Amino acid sequence: MSSAPGSSVKILTVGSAAGSIRDLFAKVKAIDAKHGKFDLVLCTGDFFGPPKVGEEYGEEDEVIQLLEGKLEAPVECYIMQGEHPLPSPVIEKFAKSGGALNTNVFLLHKSGVMTTAHGLRIACLGGVYEPNMFSAAQTVHGFVSPYFTNQTVEKVISNTMTQSAPSTKPKDTSYGSLASIMSTTSTSHLLDILLTNALPAGITHLSNAPLPATDFPTNLEAEPVAELVLRTKPRYHFAVGANPSKQGHVPLYWEREPFLWDNENGRFTRFVSLGAFGGEAAPSSGKKQRWFYAFSISPLSPNDPAPPRPTNATGNPLAQRGVHRGIKRPIDDEGENFRWGNVKQGAKKAKAGGPEGKPPEGYKCKICESTEHFITDCPDRAKPNEGYVCKICNEPGHFVRDCPTKHQVGDTGGRKPREGYVCRACGSELHYIQDCPSASAQPRGPRARPKEIAPDECWFCLSNPRLAKHLIVAIGTECYVTLPKGQIIPTHTKDNFPQGKIPSVPGGGHVLIVPITHYPTYASIPSDLSGPIVGETKTVPFYQYEVNADSPCMFSYKSALHAFYGKHGAHPVSFEVGRLSAKGGHAHIQVIPVPSSVSAETIANAFTSEGTRLGVEFEVEEADAGREDVTGDRGYFRVELPDGRKLVHWLKDGVPFSIQFGRQVLVGLLGMPERFDWKECTQSDEDDRADAQAFKDAFKPFDPSL
Structure with missing residues (x-):
């Protein structure tokens, strides 16, 4: 009881x-x-x-x-x-x-x-x-x-x-x-x-x-x-x-x-x-x-x-x-209760400070400097100051709240975007990405080639003046390859990880393969445009070429990296987070060298066991499945193993998924959990340039763009 x-x-x-x-x-x-x-x-x-x-x-x-x-x-x-x-x-x-x-x-x-x-x-x-x-x-x-x-x-x-x-x-x-x-x-x-x-x-x-x-x-x-x-x-x-x-x-x-x-x-x-x-x-x-x-x-x-x-x-x-x-x-x-009663309020809430609702002594309206009324009651409140320009229509004479174009609709019925906005899913200037039929769960219609977004918004667009161009190690027709900031593999601090399984690839070897044209994910590239991009990225099955510097692989960047890593006693693990969101993004695939002594099966078990712990379920595609791209209109996380097998996890609406999941698994597998946060692994521009140059020099015989 x-x-x-x-x-x-x-x-x-x-x-x-x-x-x-x-x-x-x-x-x-x-x-x-x-x-x-x-x-x-x-x-x-x-x-x-x-x-x-x-x-x-x-x-x-x-x-x-x-x-x-x-x-x-x-x-x-x-x-x-x-x-x-x-x-x-x-x-x-x-x-x-x-x-x-x-x-x-x-x-x-x-x-x-x-x-x-x-x-x-x-x-x-x-x-x-x-x-x-x-x-x-x-x-x-x-x-x-x-x-x-x-x-x-x-x-x-x-x-x-x-x-x-x-x-x-x-x-x-x-x-x-x-x-x-x-x-x-x-x-x-x-x-x-x-x-x-x-x-x-x-x-x-x-x-x-x-x-x-x-x-x-x-x-x-x-x-x-x-x-x-x-x-x-x-x-x-x-x-x-x-x-x-x-x-x-x-x-x-x-x-x-x-x-x-x-x-x-x-x-x-x-x-x-x-x-x-x-x-x-x-x-x-x-x-x-x-x-x-x-x-x-x-x-x-x-x-x-x-x-x-x-x-x-x-x-x-x-x-x-x-x-x-x-x-x-x-x-x-807060006072006694944050919703009801005895709530302490700042000066902006103290409208009843003076007699008959007038401002307290010493108060001045910030618009007209009158002492007779609060700013909320100012007759000049509807008039913007000289030089004010509405951020919606770029015209003077009214505030944003009073803009006559504020409620204009775009081509899909939602709000019309501000001038200069470009939908990251389809390239249209006439709707926001949340109103885009291409980014929804509905079947996609024909789309135009995506237009270039503002260069200062995307960290992977070559037109961005703030792009870390000193990290780029190869540029092809459709894609480029770059070292990331804060790569998983330590280069100048190897001695700090005596228990780590660190491959000996020059420059570290952790790279990103990035399409030059802006697309949110590889799966979002229109079918009539995807062929050359996917072709320059994809892997030829490892048994179709020799790992030999005198007979380099010329098929694609993934295949070239497979051969390059092989010369240095390593093989590649690659992954992509294909997330369609209102924030957009730029498709890229991360490729990380892992010592050849770590088998593909061990790598697969690392991903599936960590996935089991976190509720991440994988589907398996065999190496000869013949699929390089992931189709469909939903988000995904995709891992490619050294033997060509692929693990795919489909992202679910409302279910969180860490974009750092792939890195989390690999730093644990390599015995370097301290390398999880890329921000903690960044180094000086001088060291970055040295890594990029070391990688380029060693990768040159394998580079399919040369």
Whole structure:
């Protein structure tokens, strides 16, 4: 039976079940019988384990048995997303039920906040932290992605201002009304319990508690989680700290001393990292990791006295970190409630500052300098200053908001673009790319040759004066070859990677093959124009030519690179991210040399295993399939292996895909994970020029353009 509101609540928190659902429920039942009764169970980390890829769940799978109610939890359980994407049947059930997976098991949203029937406020930030994905993603990642993003963290902050609870009932039709919003609005960001998969950066600072491993939690700290803790000041924070190993991440138990919050009526936070249920022993002690934590907690009210200070309390390890990226709305600018009442406002909102609505003393309208009215009431507000030119029609005399051409339509019915705009999908000047039939999911009609876009917009167009032309190593009739900025292969810093599998190709060898004419992807090139471009790019099967400098391959750049790499004990892996988006892009294929000792099968397994972990599914094309181009109107990621086989992943609408996926796999395969971020691998122009020259000199006998 649940505790009454305001009374003490008894909670059991458990570590990652990793798919052992039946065994976990049995253990929870035994603990509850011996130490209970517990009001609820919080399941941290990976409840389901890695999802199946390319294979369906059967009736015998515990996931299906849970969803069908054949596996019953002995106590009300709340689960979260850990380091893996969630199984597709779970996501489908979540979408239909709003969180209830069965009678007693509820899935918390990746950025979820709920208020229990006892009055406790519990928040969850699911997923893992990857800096590039965190800062680059423009949308909140769902359960099919293992990552959380900047927007995910912001959503948690926003959701802390609402009060909600999981429900098995249909959605309330009054949701979104003024009355329902006001009735579910909280007055504080403060939380009772926070669940995260990642650990907050700096959590071990000021602590004397023995660590379970020497490098705990160095490789798993997340600055955004520290920022979230700073904003919400949870009374309990549970996470899944792990020790990197050859077998993956082994969750480790570590309980920190409580740490204090200044000016919060004696508030303090208890932080606990839990080991996995049935997990491995700790590397330092050899003992099984503690995987559960039981405690009692009572909801707090503003009038409650300050709690007694724990005798082992420390200073706050996060207090000096400050709030950095990812949280845009400063909490200090809010009053009691960010939606209703007591909201502190800046001077621009203080229209009622003077008598009868007049400006306060000293105020001057910025348009006419009058002291009698606000700028919003200025009679001259409709007149632009002398010299102002409308950015839409390039005419003076009116603001953009009043432009007579503002609502003109283009040739496809959408808004007409501004002067100089060129659709990157078809080259038209008469519609935006989001209104382009060629970039939609509809069948494509005939298209004209794409026109050149503004030269200062595309980093791959040769007409761009800011293009790094000193990196170009070959120019053909339809394509050119260039070294990238921050290539994967280290050239001047090889000694920094003693364990790396570094090929000995002069200049590094990591290159891009880029069509000279601007197209978003290879698949978007019109069929009547694609022949020469694809022909100059594609690979002739490796068994059709000899790897011999005296008899160079003259078929295409890919084939020439295959022969060139072969002379230096390497073979190529190439990939393309074919993404059609409103931002456009310039088609290019990346080609990276890998030591010949690393087989094509090993490379294929690296891509498929990492894909399995991230929910990226591949289709396989054999070397003699006769397809060089990917057809269709959807986005894709395509890898070509040294033996000619190709792996294709079709991008799905609304499902995020990292454009750095190919690089992520290869730096891991080559034993140089530090080379993941290309920005961290950039070097001086002098070193770049030296690499380009070394590559050109060595590639000259193989260059099909010479």
